[in-house]
């Protein structure tokens with residue numbers, strides 16, 4: 405409950421902060437609801453005046469009716485426009501906050517866990533969804549003002565009209581079912597909605613285009629998109645049908661009773677015990693009274709929906725804060741490494757997995773060394789890299805940087821002293837200069853540094869193939885943009901990893917998978933030079949690769965198998981040992997012969 409109020413307060417305070425003027429103008433709509441509710445009263449006075457032939461009363465009631473209708477329209481128009489504008493601004497401000505929070509979370513779990521993604525999906529699914537919560541709150545306030553006003557008008561005419569209000573109670577009680585149907589529908593839709601977005605991406609992206617055509621997958625994908633879209637929409641449709649049935653049943657109950665009550669009042673009016681004014685007001689408020697239970701029911705549902713959406717936003721905010729809290733290390737990394745990086749009994753299990761991906765790894769990467777990490781697919785190499793980058797925390801054990809637990813370092817500061825190129829590199833569609841330069845934001849405009857990084861990443865020959873050199877827009881979906889080949893894109897990504905001039909840890913996670921042999925050879929010579937240069941500041945270079953030919957020069961070769969270190973040593977020693985490494989090495993060497 406406290407969270408609900410926290411959520412409502414968040415939406416209202418954000419609205420007032422976003423635009424105090426629009427927030428104030430939105431209230432004019434609420435005032436217009438008072439006038440709407442008063443209309444039957446004016447009609448009743450007018451009718452009674454007509455019967456009594458009292459032209460003064462008729463004139464006053466007529467003017468009040470016309471004047472209030474005109475004022476109502478003006479207030480309604482001002483209020484609605486202000487509300488819509490405010491809703492857009494608030495929605496946009498929340499969308500920006502969601503993107504910021506998602507990006508700011510220093511770990512990756514929220515982007516890899518299905519249950520987290522489903523929660524995020526509901527927020528992402530509907531742009532401006534949190535803006536619509538403001539809309540719902542204003543509507544609720546307006547509706548409640550209208551409901552209270554119409555009740556007062558009804559009671560002023562005849563207390564029996566309260567019976568009609570009482571008939572709304574079953575509908576209110578049934579609101580709980582409606583809410584449950586709504587929540588269930590929303591949760592059931594989240595995963596199929598994500599699936600259909602993924603499938604639509606596949607059918608429309610150029611990247612997957614070749615495979616979908618060669619394998620003749622278009623029809624199959626379309627079939628799956630249709631199935632996912634149906635699975636996504638069906639729960640919502642089901643909930644709507646259930647709600648419509650409920651509304652119809654309660655409306656029949658209400659109007660049946662209303663006819664009987666009005667007949668009773670008409671009988672009394674003919675007998676003279678009820679005034680004409682009261683009878684006219686009673687006829688005038690019946691429609692409004694029918695809406696009261698609906699309005700209150702909607703208000704309850706709307707507030708529940710609002711708090712549900714907001715609770716997801718609050719979850720994201722709290723998750724970001726708790727992840728930041730769990731990484732509350734303050735230490736600045738040293739300027740140079742003295743002893744190096746040590747993994748001590750490190751194990752790691754992904755959330756939801758039934759076994760560890762890394763098991764009890766103990767490993768020393770001395771300052772100034774080049775360490776090669778080899779192993780078959782799924783051996784745990786990339787997981788180890790993510791642990792070193794602080795993207796995950798070990799489930800057991802510690803990672804020590806110069807003898808101090810990585811958890812004690814300020815994570816952002818540690819990452820600013822790392823650099824690297826990754827297997828799943830990001831294909832930024834920016835200007836070529838920026839694609840490389842963002843590897844060190846402070847030097848984004850430093851062309852000489854960018855050219856040096858291109859050289860270090862063996863990508864200097866990519867430039868001549870770009871029509872505007874470093875100023876070329878990448879990505880054919882942008883005006884004048886060009887696409888790069890896989891190898892060219894990878895080399896720009898490697899160059900990006902070369903922008904930082906003084907990293908303490910340089911990670912090269914299978915950076916050369918798309919490169920030809922000559923480029924790869926070239927690149928490794930430059931890595932070796934960079935590593936030699938890095939020795940002075942004790943930097944560790946970690947090279948993850950499947951190609952054994954490139955690891956021979958490493959100071960230490962670590963062989964991972966099913967998450968465990970099975971061998972570690974220098975290349976010649978491991979070869980001489982004739983174990984796991986030697987077997988893999990010889991297998992690959994035979995393949996090249």
Ligand SMILES: Nc1ncnc2c1ncn2[C@@H]1O[C@H](COP(=O)(O)OP(=O)(O)OP(=O)(O)O)[C@@H](O)[C@H]1O
Nearest residue numbers: 516754757761779780781782783784785786787788
């Ligand atoms: N996000 C994840 N959630 C659950 N399990 C994962 C996740 N990422 C990887 N794994 C599992 O962890 C194990 C190690 O994977 P990892 O990607 O570290 O291997 P790798 O040695 O880098 O493989 P490759 O050479 O194919 O890149 C695998 O069994 C994999 O299925």
